[in-house]
Amino acid sequence: MSRHVFLVNGTKRTVEAPAAMPLLWVLRDRLGLTGTKFGCGVGVCGSCTVHLDGKAARSCQTPISELGGRRVTTIEGLRNEAVRSAWLAEDVAQCGYCQPGQLMQAAALLSGSAHPSDSEMDAAMNDNLCRCGTYLRIRAAIRRAASGDARGS
Amino acid sequence: MPTRRAFLRVSAVSAGGLVLGVRVLGAAVERLAPPVAGAPALFRPNAWVRIDAAVRVVLTVGKSEMGQGVRTSLPMILAEQLEVDVDAVALEQAVPGPDFPNLGTAGSRSIRSLFLPLSKAGAAAREMLVAAAAARWGVEPASCRAESGRVLHPATSRALGYGELVEAAAALPVPGDPPLKRSADFRLIGRDRRRVDGPRIVSGEAVYSGDVRPPGMRFASVIRCPVAGGTLRAFDAGATKAIPGVRLVAPIAAGVAVIADDTWAALEGRDAVAKTVVWDEGENARVSSEAMRERLAEALSNERDGHAIRRGEDALAAMEKAARRIQSEYAYAFQAHAPMEPLNAVADARPDRCEIWAGTQNPNGVQEEAAKLLGLAPSAVTVNVTLLGGGFGRRGTDYVIEAVEASRAAKAPVQVLWTRQDDMRHDLYHPISLHRLEAGLDAAGKPVAWRHRQASVVWTSAAGRPATEQRLRSDLTGAQDQPYAIPAFVAEFVEVPSPVRTGAWRAIQNNHNMFAVECFMDELAAANGADPLRYRLALLRDRGRYDGGRENVPVDRDRLARVLALAGEKAEWGAAGRGSAPGSGRGVACGVYDGYTYCAVVADASTGGGHWRAERIVCAVDCGIAVNPLGIRAQVEGAVAWALSALSTQVTLRDGRVEQATYRDFPILRFREMPRIETHVVPSDAPPTGMGEPPVPVALAAVVNALSAAAGRRLRRVPLAADDLKGA
Secondary structure, eight states: OEEEEEEETTEEEEEEEOTTOBHHHIIIIISOOTTSOOSOSSSSSOTTEEEETTEEEEGGGOBGGGOTTOEEEOGGGOOOHHHHHHHHHTTOOSSOTTHHHHHHHHHHHHHHOSSOOHHHHHHHHTTSOOTTOOHHHHHHHHHHHHHTOOOOO | OOOOOOEEEEEEOOTTOEEEEEETTOOOOOOOOOSSTTSOTTOOOSEEEEEOTTOOEEEEEOOOOSSSOHHHHHHHHHHHHHTSOGGGEEEEEOOSBTTBTTOOOOTTOHHHHHHHHHHHHHHHHHHHHHHHHHHHHTSOGGGOEEETTEEEEGGGTEEEEGGGTHHHHHTSOOOSSOOOOOGGGOSSTTSOOOOTTHHHHHHTOOOBGGGOOOTTOEEEEEEEOSBTTOEEEEOOGGGGTTSTTEEEEEEETTEEEEEESSHHHHHHHHHHHHTTOEEEOGGGTTOOHHHHHHHHHHHHHOTTOSEEEEEEBOHHHHHHHOSEEEEEEEEEOBBOOOOSSOOEEEEEEOSSOEEEEEOOSOHHHHHHHHHHHHTOOGGGEEEEEOBOSOOTTOOSSHHHHHHHHHHHHHTSOEEEEOOHHHHHHSOOBBOOEEEEEEEEEOTTSOEEEEEEEEEEOOOTTTTTOOOOHHHHHHHTTTTTTOOSOOSEEEEEEEEOOOSSOBOOOTTTTHHHHHHHHHHHHHHHHHHTTOOHHHHHHHTTTTOOEEEETTTTEEEEHHHHHHHHHHHHHHTTTTOTTTTOSTTEEEEEEEEEETTTEEEEEEEEEEEETTEEEEEEEEEEEEOSSOSOHHHHHHHHHHHHHHHHHHTTOOBOEETTEEOOOSTTTSOOOOGGGOOEEEEEEOOOOSOOOOOSSTHHHHHHHHHHHHHHHHHTSOOOEESOOHHHHTTO
């Protein structure tokens, strides 16, 4: 057990935890932020995606010991309303479970590339899995968010 | 055909409110204590509509939301007839109990079974509100109409809100058979409606069972025997001594539960204990996929084994007399559900009661099994159904009961969370099967005899049970009711014991049966040098009706012919250049899902270097009245993704163990691999049918047919084998 101090959604948090404890479980079980989802635990599905200093990161692969002083943003703290609105306008979600991770991944993509091409989207989104098959609508939502058109059709 | 009548009665008059009880599925009315004071003793409704003075409408039904959109589409149906805005209708999740003895979400049945009851309930409430207003004004009800939560009397320009009328309406008799709006007057049904849960999903506030946190809840991980059917011999609970946060290590029926203060401690504890566990692996410890394939092949070739469904003339005799005979074998592997949310549930088991939070498709089963385990009356067990992070047929009871056992052991609320590896290795898999199809053709190339012989494992819940006609129809769905008009027909089923647990998997038996039928149809067309779409149409158009599906319901071949022709037209089937480039191909398939939903798909796909890709999918469906077209398109997209995944994934066994562990070796479809998809819905006034499953097997077969065309050889295995695509 050791003490770890870092920012979560703009608030300083201090957590006593074993050094190897993944951020995913810190968020869900210690801080009560259950929007970040457990999908695989081995970094192959993207459901647990958060932002670490603004970049997309798999929280299941990020031990708390690496967080010292860093900024964590979760779905609850995502400020990109354009992405959220686009997701609603395209009616992306089916079961919805992977969508917080998809949104965080897409928001990180858009913050680095305001108008991502299809191949940029492919590269950024390909490791975020969705068993319901919402990929076409995710692509459309990213396009919509990039265009700044949040209205529904 | 079973009729689905709705029984309506006023069940209670609450303060300032109108409450209607609806009996869905019109079974015998049972003599039981009234669920609500004042309710007629003989009437036990299982869906409720409540309207209060603030015109909040609460609809209570027992359908689980797992992405198929029931929480959006069911309120649309009620609001349409009730003449309120759909946003005014809140859907409340039913809790198992006397009012709700038979909750369950499966088989693409939600819309099909609830459309009429909810329409009738909405119409009855509307008629009562209109009658209440007419009485107050002293006018004829027929001179009034309902609109947007108000009753209007146009002749005198008067209006009363529902809120002012609910109390008076509640005192009126309930119309037994209220008139329904005509579909031409629909203002909600048939228009795109976005998912009601969307805002909560994108904010991260949507609640799945793993997000429930009753006070004092602990977190558990369960070590299970790697071989199905194995039993626990020994383990060392002391192995967790050095791991902070582990509270208890307890044996449960499924294995050993490690219960801790958080998930990470539970997982660490689990790893430590797992090293000390000794199993008796039992009789399945040597089973491999090769052995399974041999078992199936042997069962298929033992001609005396099995049970048959025959239609028309003697198929074997007709086969002997046919001008030509064609035969092929098809194989479909074990498949895992692999929903993004690994199985999990929360239970708080006390000596005298139990509360459960679970994303489950079978809440009554959970209640019953938990009550039995704990020695409680079912009424002492409360089951709260949360959102499901994908259901696909997997979410029944087993993982929920583990949480109940762990909670009883820990004397605290406990969440049991399966790891991804647990989820992959202890699934209720889609059955493995092997099919031999044989057709006798007449001189013109038309099939006059058809034999579909299948060896398969069956669902664990049905294994070893007598092969009744009903069970055979179910195991052979998609095979026994293949849609083509063939005068001599037999479908045969041979059950093979399964070394792993098996169960429902999106589109159930149709997956393998329609795959075999629709790929074989392409082979028949090819043997005749015929166009596969026109060859099918000739066996459907003007060929009348037949009884299909598990329930022997009337199926109209012309409706299938229409969706097939529509898919062909929209995809420009037969147009020059389409699918003719090297390495690319087009395929078509069609089918009637369980006798209800008509679907056809034209697929464009390509192969090269041992890889394949679906490029474009054109899907035409006739699902009767299209309640929410936006949701229908979503279900087609999801079904296509499900089908394409199945062409790459499989569950294999070695030494009785499932070899796959995560998405790394169970490679479901990815973002980059998603094809373009067009959905065309046939306008219809027929009663609506389900859409969650029907396109799955049709899309799969169409893509396999497209890839067979692209590869220049018939592909007959699911998943596709790299060898089959090599050199293509």
